[in-house]
Amino acid sequence: xxxxxxxxxxxxxxxxxxxxxxxxxxxxxxxxxxxxxxxxxxxxxxxxxxxxxxxxxxxxxxxxxxxxxxxxxxxxxxxxxxxxxxxxxxxxxxxxxxxxxxxxxxxxxxxxxxxxxxxxxxxxxxxxxxxxxxxxxxxxxxxxxxxxxxxxxxxxxxxxxxxxxxxxxxxxxxxxxxxxxxxxxxxxxxxxxxxxxxxxxxxxxxxxxxxxxxxxxxxxxxxxxxx
Amino acid sequence: xxxxxxxxxxxxxxxxxxxxxxxxxxxxxxxxxxxxxxxxxxxxxxxxxxxxxxxxxxxxxxxxxxxxxxxxxxxxxxxxxxxxxxxxxxxxxxxxxxxxxxxxxxxxxxxxxxxxxxxxxxxxxxxxxxxxxxxxxxxxxxxxxxxxxxxxxxxxxxxxxxxxxxxxxxxxxxxxxxxxxxxxxxxxxxxxxxxxxxxxxxxxxxxxxxxxxxxxxxxxxxxxxxxxxxxxxxxxxxxxxxxxxxxxxxxxxxxxxxxxxxxxxxxxxxxxxxxxxxxxxxxxxxxxxxxxxxxxxxxxxxxxxxxxxxxxxxxxxxxxxxxxxxxxxxxxxxxxxx
Amino acid sequence: xxxxxxxxxxxxxxxxxxxxxxxxxxxxxxxxxxxxxxxxxxxxxxxxxxxxxxxxxxxxxxxxxxxxxxxxxxxxxxxxxxxxxxxxxxxxxxxxxxxxxxxxxxxxxxxxxxxxxxxxxxxxxxxxxxxxxxxxxxxxxxxxxxxxxxxxxxxxxxxxxxxxxxxxxxxxxxxxxxxxxxxxxxxxxxxxxxxxxxxxxxxxxxxxxxxxxxxxxxxxxxxxxxxxxxxxxxxxxxxxxxxxxxxxxxxxxxxxxxxxxxxxxxxxxxxxxxxxxxxxxxxxxxxxxxxxxxxxxxxxxxxxxxxxxxxxxxxxxxxxxxxxxxxxxxxxxxxxxxxxxxxxxxxxxxxxxxxxxxxxxxxxxxxxxxxxxxxxxxxxxxxxxxxxxxxxxxxxxxxxxxxxxxxxxxxxxxxxxxx
Numbered sequence: 002x003x004x005x006x007x008x009x010x011x012x013x014x015x016x017x018x019x020x021x022x023x024x025x026x027x028x029x030x031x032x033x034x035x036x037x038x039x040x041x042x043x044x045x046x047x048x049x050x051x052x053x054x055x056x057x058x059x060x061x062x063x064x065x066x067x068x069x070x071x072x073x074x075x076x077x078x079x080x081x082x083x084x085x086x087x088x089x090x091x092x093x094x095x096x097x098x099x100x101x102x103x104x105x106x107x108x109x110x111x112x113x114x115x116x117x118x119x120x121x122x123x124x125x126x127x128x129x130x131x132x133x134x135x136x137x138x139x140x141x142x143x144x145x146x147x148x149x150x151x152x153x154x155x156x157x158x159x160x161x162x163x164x165x166x167x168x169x170x171x172x173x174x175x176x177x178x179x180x181x182x183x184x185x186x187x188x189x190x191x192x193x194x195x196x197x198x199x200x201x202x203x204x205x206x207x208x209x210x211x212x213x214x215x216x217x218x219x220x221x222x223x224x225x226x227x228x
Numbered sequence: 229x230x231x232x233x234x235x236x237x238x239x240x241x242x243x244x245x246x247x248x249x250x251x252x253x254x255x256x257x258x259x260x261x262x263x264x265x266x267x268x269x270x271x272x273x274x275x276x277x278x279x280x281x282x283x284x285x286x287x288x289x290x291x292x293x294x295x296x297x298x299x300x301x302x303x304x305x306x307x308x309x310x311x312x313x314x315x316x317x318x319x320x321x322x323x324x325x326x327x328x329x330x331x332x333x334x335x336x337x338x339x340x341x342x343x344x345x346x347x348x349x350x351x352x353x354x355x356x357x358x359x360x361x362x363x364x365x366x367x368x369x370x371x372x373x374x375x376x377x378x379x380x381x382x383x384x385x386x387x388x389x390x391x392x393x394x395x396x397x398x399x400x401x402x403x404x405x406x407x408x409x410x411x412x413x414x415x416x417x418x419x420x421x422x423x424x425x426x427x428x429x430x431x432x433x434x435x436x437x438x439x440x441x442x443x444x445x446x447x448x449x450x451x452x453x454x455x456x457x458x459x460x461x462x463x464x465x466x467x468x469x470x471x472x473x474x475x476x477x478x479x480x481x482x483x484x485x486x487x488x489x490x491x492x493x494x495x496x497x498x499x500x501x502x503x504x505x506x507x508x509x510x511x512x513x514x515x516x517x518x519x520x521x522x523x524x525x526x527x528x529x530x531x532x533x534x535x536x537x538x539x540x541x542x543x544x545x546x547x548x549x550x551x552x553x554x555x556x557x558x559x560x561x562x563x564x565x566x
Numbered sequence: 567x568x569x570x571x572x573x574x575x576x577x578x579x580x581x582x583x584x585x586x587x588x589x590x591x592x593x594x595x596x597x598x599x600x601x602x603x604x605x606x607x608x609x610x611x612x613x614x615x616x617x618x619x620x621x622x623x624x625x626x627x628x629x630x631x632x633x634x635x636x637x638x639x640x641x642x643x644x645x646x647x648x649x650x651x652x653x654x655x656x657x658x659x660x661x662x663x664x665x666x667x668x669x670x671x672x673x674x675x676x677x678x679x680x681x682x683x684x685x686x687x688x689x690x691x692x693x694x695x696x697x698x699x700x701x702x703x704x705x706x707x708x709x710x711x712x713x714x715x716x717x718x719x720x721x722x723x724x725x726x727x728x729x730x731x732x733x734x735x736x737x738x739x740x741x742x743x744x745x746x747x748x749x750x751x752x753x754x755x756x757x758x759x760x761x762x763x764x765x766x767x768x769x770x771x772x773x774x775x776x777x778x779x780x781x782x783x784x785x786x787x788x789x790x791x792x793x794x795x796x797x798x799x800x801x802x803x804x805x806x807x808x809x810x811x812x813x814x815x816x817x818x819x820x821x822x823x824x825x826x827x828x829x830x831x832x833x834x835x836x837x838x839x840x841x842x843x844x845x846x847x848x849x850x851x852x853x854x855x856x857x858x859x860x861x862x863x864x865x866x867x868x869x870x871x872x873x874x875x876x877x878x879x880x881x882x883x884x885x886x887x888x889x890x891x892x893x894x895x896x897x898x899x900x901x902x903x904x905x906x907x908x909x910x911x912x913x914x915x916x917x918x919x920x921x922x923x924x925x926x927x928x929x930x931x932x933x934x935x936x937x938x939x940x941x942x943x944x945x946x947x948x949x950x951x952x953x954x955x956x957x958x959x960x961x962x963x964x965x966x967x968x969x970x971x972x973x974x975x976x977x978x979x980x981x982x983x984x985x
Contacts, residue, residue, distance in 0.1 A: 044962070048621070072966050073957035074985045103984035108680050111951055115682055128954040129984065482922045490886055490926075494706055497889075501705050510706075531926070539921075543911035548929055555926040559709055564697035 033063050040065040042075065068092070076130060078137065082172050101189035103129035106197060126200070136199035140171035140206045144217040149226050158226045159217035171210070178205035276300035287342055294338045297331050299324040306330065373404035376447075378440060395435040396443040398451060401428050405455060413474055415458035476539040478532045487528070487558075492517050494559075510560045530554045636942040636949070638688070643731035646688050646696065652938040654685040654946050657730060665733055666726060668777055669743035673979070674723075681950040687939065689720065691932045692727045698928075699732070699892060704844065707886040710893045710924055712852075714912050715932035718976025721896045724932055725848055728894060732846040738789075738834060739781045740847045742774070742880055746854040746901045749871060755861050759797075760825050764875045765861060771823035771876055775816045778830070785843065786810050792836055795829045797822045809833060828879040835888040845891035847883045852895035855881060856920040884924065895924070934973040943975070944968075947982050955985040 038060050041047055051058055068080050079099070087095040106129040114125045126132055145166065146157040162170070179191040198204025281290070281303050290301065307321040308329045324330055362368050377397040381390035402423070407415060415430075416423055423430050432450055434443045470480070478484055494510055495517040514521045522528055534554040538547045556563065638653040640646060646655070657666075662684045670678075678684045695711060702709065713721045729739055748770050758764040779786065789809045796802040797819070803812055809830060816826030838845045855877050858868040871877045884893050897915040899907050908914065912929050913921050935943060944964050947953045957963045971977035 072970075073960075073963040074955055100984035107952075107954060107983075108676065111680050114951070127951055128956075130955060483925045486922075487926060490707060493887075497705050497707075535925070538913055543909060543913050548911060548931070552929050555928050558926060559706070559928075560703070561698055561709060561928065562701050564694055 037061050037063045039063060040069065042069050042071060044071045047071065074130070078168070079130070079133065081168070082133075082137075082176075085169075085172050086176055098188045098192065101187075102192035102196065103133070105189055105193035106132055109193065109197065129196075132200045133196055136175065136196045136206075137168065137171045139199050139202050140174055140210050141167040142170055142210045142213050143167075144214060145170070146213070146216060146220065149223075151226055156223045156226055157216070157220050158223045159220055160227055171206070174206040174209045175199060178209070181205070278303040287337075287340055288346055291337045291340075294334075297324075297327075297333075297335050297337075299327065299330070302337070308333070369401070369404075373400055375399040376444065378444070394438060394440050394443055395433065396440060396447050397431060397433045398447040399429055399431050400451065402430055403428055407455075407458060410461070411458040415454060416474075418454055418458060476536055478536050481535075483535060484532075487531070488519055488522055491522055491528075491558075527554070527557050531558050636945040637685075642734060643696075643727060644734045646693065646731075648693060650688040651690060651693065652687065652936070652942045654687050654942070657684040657686060659684070661730060661733070663780075664783070665729060665739070665741075665781055667780070668773075669741065670726075671722060677979075681952070683950075685946065686723055686727050686730075687720075687943065688727070689724060689932075689939065690936075691930050692724045692731075694930060695724075695728055695894070696731060699728075702892070704890045707889055708847075708884075708891045708893050710884060710886070710895065710927035712912050712924070712927045712929045713894070713896045713932050714910060714915070714929055716910050716934065716974065717899055718974045719932050719934050720975045721898065721932045722850060723975075725850060725894065725896055729846065729848055732844075732892075733781070735844070736785065737844045737846050738785055738838070740778065740831070740834065740845060740883060741781060742849045743777070744850050745871075745877065745880070746851050746857075746898075748859070748874060748876060749854060749857055749901075750860045752859075752861070756821070758824060758875045759822065760828065760875065763873070764878060765859075765869055765873050766824040766875050768820045768823050771827050772817050772820050774876070775813050775823060775826060775830070779810070779813045779817075783810075786813070789833070789837060789842070791829070791833050795825075797825065803829070824875045824879075827876060831879050831883055835883065838890040839888045841890055843890075847880075847891060847893040849880065849884065849894075850896045851898040851901060852884070852924075853897045853915040853917070853920060854901055856917050856923075857901065881923070895927075935975055935978070936973075940968055940973050940978065943978060944982075953982050953985060958982070958985050 038057060040062055041057070042065070068083070069075065083092070083095045083099055086098065107127060110125060110127045110129075110132070114122055114127060117125060126135075142162055144159045145162045147160050148155045149158045150156075175192075175195055179188060179195050182191045182195075195204055195206060199206050277300050302324060306324050308324075308327055309322040311317055311319055311321060313319075322329075362371065375398070377399070379393065379395070381393050382388075383390065402412065402415065405415075419430060422432060432447050434447045434450070437443045437446055473480075491510075491513060495513050498510060498513070512525060512527055514525075531554040534547070534551040538551045541547055555561075636652075636654055638650045638655050640650060641655055641658065643655070662670075662678065666684075674684075691713065698709075698711065713724055715721050729741060733739055748767055752767045753769040754767070756766045756768060758766045786809045791803060791805055791807045791809065791812065794802055794805050795812075797815075801819075801822075803815065812826055812830060812833075816823040816830075834845055837843065855871050857871050859871055859874065861869040863869055872881070884895070897910075897912050899910045899915060902915070912927075916924060941964070944953070944967065948959050953959055953963075955963070958967065967978065967981050971981045
């Protein structure tokens with residue numbers, strides 16, 4: 002009862018004030034009200050003047066996160082991956098590991114490039130960011146299993162996986178596969194090897210995706226339990 | 229019983245006098261008269277005084293002494309305060325009406341130029357003229373280098389005494405005192421943190437004696453004692469080691485002996501080497517190389533200054549470059565053409 | 567007239583402020599031309615809007631279609647001059663194996679494998695030292711040169727360039743790679759056989775002997791000792807022993823390795839003074855000689871580095887009491903603890919004792935990359951496929967890398983590593 006009153010009070014308060022305030026809403030995880038827009042991170046956009054009806058002229062804008070930059074190597078997917086890899090809030094450590102892993106990937110690929118024959122050279126991908134993107138794509142499951150209860154029995158039903166869930170699962174599997182490897186080997190090496198394997202559709206994380214898809218195939222019969 | 233009878237008798241006689249029928253009043257049937265609402269006597273608020281003020285009025289008369297800020301008597305708009313959010317006072321800093329912040333802070337409305345002028349006019353008859361020849365600060369410092377700070381305190385209380393009144397501070401600039409290098413160094417060591425390097429001022433504060441006059445005499449004695457002590461040379465001062473040195477002196481350093489032996493060796497080599505072209509020998513070295521002749525050389529003097537600057541002033545681009553150039557000149561190492 | 571005066575005043579100020587308004591419109595285009603002659607990434611604080619700055623950058627980029635040259639074909643460092651400044655030259659793999667193999671920084675070693683070549687940049691401090699080396703009177707006692715600079719500014723690489731230069735001239739190279747390792751990364755400690763109050767590090771001494779042998783193998787065949795060296799009652803090296811034999815003895819009998827080092831260095835000093843050969847003494851991080859080791863005495867005090875026999879012997883090489891050689895040192899701030907890293911300048915790092923020992927020396931600053939050098943470096947990285955991100959290869963990307971690394975060579979290398 003009390004919380005309902007409080008909520009109502011907050012709503013009333015915001016409606017009466019002239020400027021939209023960052024009032025605590027009951028939206029999970031956001032301290033900003035829905036009116037707040039995301040900041041512009043691209044340099045090209047920043048260099049363009051705003052149109053008269055651009056919402057950025059009239060609506061407040063969220064503060065930029067620490068990891069958001071206009072630098073050429075800023076990649077949102079990589080930032081997400083860094084955050085997922087981070088433990089105990091040690092962002093610098095996670096960032097260092099990933100940068101060293103990228104360096105290792107580059108070194109391995111450049112070595113392979115120099116060793117390869119001229120015809121094969123152009124097929125070797127040297128950009129670690131592209132390898133990372135491809136690796137994550139290769140680990141994305143199209144279908145996932147959910148538990149649906151029907152007639153007292155819990156069935157594992159295959160359902161299509163949404164974009165963000167796919168991304169999450171792919172990145173999580175890559176990180177978990179790395180952590181499962183030998184303890185004495187540094188994470189940057191393990192991560193480099195795992196990303197290169199996933200890029201070539203080999204390795205533990207891709208295997209995990211394939212196992213899941215196999216399970217989905219096996220439970221194909223229950224697919225209609227979704228509805 | 230007798231009272232009851234009396235009353236009845238009284239009422240009967242009243243009735244007989246009235247000759248009216250006493251009606252029976254049913255309680256609650258007739259509405260009672262409305263009571264008069266008791267209203268508090270509200271003070272009559274006059275409009276604020278500043279609306280009636282003329283622009284050419286005498287402010288001195290409006291605000292003669294120091295007093296709390298009165299919003300109604302101050303004719304100009306003024307804002308004071310902090311608003312944290314946009315809801316507070318519509319995001320606008322509060323004005324002067326009932327502003328506690330303005331009342332809390334001291335105001336100087338009793339010290340306007342007009343006020344000061346009037347005070348000065350009043351005091352003028354008790355004052356003498358400012359001495360001629362002391363118009364500028366520099367001339368004051370020149371003729372009166374010693375500054376004595378004494379203070380009296382007056383508090384409305386049961387006692388006229390104040391323990392702070394006996395404190396005396398004496399300030400003097402060390403450049404005004406006649407001190408040579410040793411005396412100045414000794415003075416600085418004796419005085420410690422009572423010396424301000426930025427303003428070159430020595431500050432001595434005393435309150436060890438019960439009376440102000442005594443403290444003043446003590447401060448003067450202290451200054452005199454410091455001055456004479458810093459000029460005196462104790463026998464144990466000769467035991468000063470390199471670790472006690474306040475500055476780096478090249479003359480007393482290992483660098484000097486090293487350089488002299490190096491240059492002596494170079495001269496000997498140059499004397500014996502005949503095949504080398506003259507440009508490669510060190511040209512400025514004199515024929516007889518001894519400590520005295522070497523120390524006279526300008527190249528060595530530049531080098532000495534460069535080393536002393538490097539260590540005493542600290543290393544920055546200039547001092548390191550000077551050191552580099554002086555060593556190159558000393559050892560005849562030529563600069564590449566840029 | 568008014569505009570011309572304003573134009574001149576504007577051009578003379580270091581931080582140019584441009585006010586885009588009617589009166590100074592003429593100024594605007596003239597200044598644009600003036601500033602375009604200077605490299606792109608100089609921070610120009612004149613524009614008020616980001617939009618304008620980017621427009622300028624893209625406009626000027628379109629005008630400049632020049633190809634950046636970053637390599638030179640001249641692989642002989644004795645022939646490097648101002649013309650080659652800012653360019654990379656390739657060190658042949660034989661020279662790398664001979665001169666540098668064990669002593670290169672690990673990051674550079676990895677880079678040689680990745681880039682499939684060892685390239686050093688020809689920089690101004692090295693050229694300055696070449697001039698000194700070419701014009702010095704070698705009859706005079708050994709001069710001391712000190713390379714100093716911020717961490718990661720290229721002191722070690724400059725030192726290697728100079729070692730390569732002297733090796734081409736068939737000088738004997740006495741190179742001490744990183745004596746700071748002797749302070750705490752020692753395998754074994756023993757009391758010196760030669761003098762009881764000094765401490766030996768036998769394995770470190772034998773490692774150095776191996777390194778010296780590899781660097782100077784061809785020259786050592788001809789050099790023989792000038793006096794007898796007695797190791798024990800029975801073992802000694804007679805007069806006329808080739809130095810290679812001395813080194814072999816030191817490598818086999820690790821117990822006497824430190825004494826071998828001392829004998830070897832003495833021979834080199836004596837014979838160089840006799841004009842048999844020229845010597846380059848190259849010591850990296852020489853300020854380690856005046857630090858404390860982590861070896862403890864019986865009274866639980868730390869043994870100072872000066873008590874190490876290795877350090878004692880190498881310090882003799884740095885004294886100006888022999889001729890026909892050059893002593894080149896580096897001072898590094900990285901061996902100091904974090905709270906002792908105020909400056910990178912020589913006197914602070916050497917301390918009082920070190921400065922008194924080495925004075926007078928000639929300090930040579932190794933600065934961060936200049937404009938020309940930093941672009942050359944970036945082009946080299948792009949050529950070697952080190953910068954992979956397509957945006958990183960553009961002018962904008964290069965500007966960002968330069969800004970982030972502040973033109974520090976090491977920082978630039980690390981910035982480019984993941985992308």
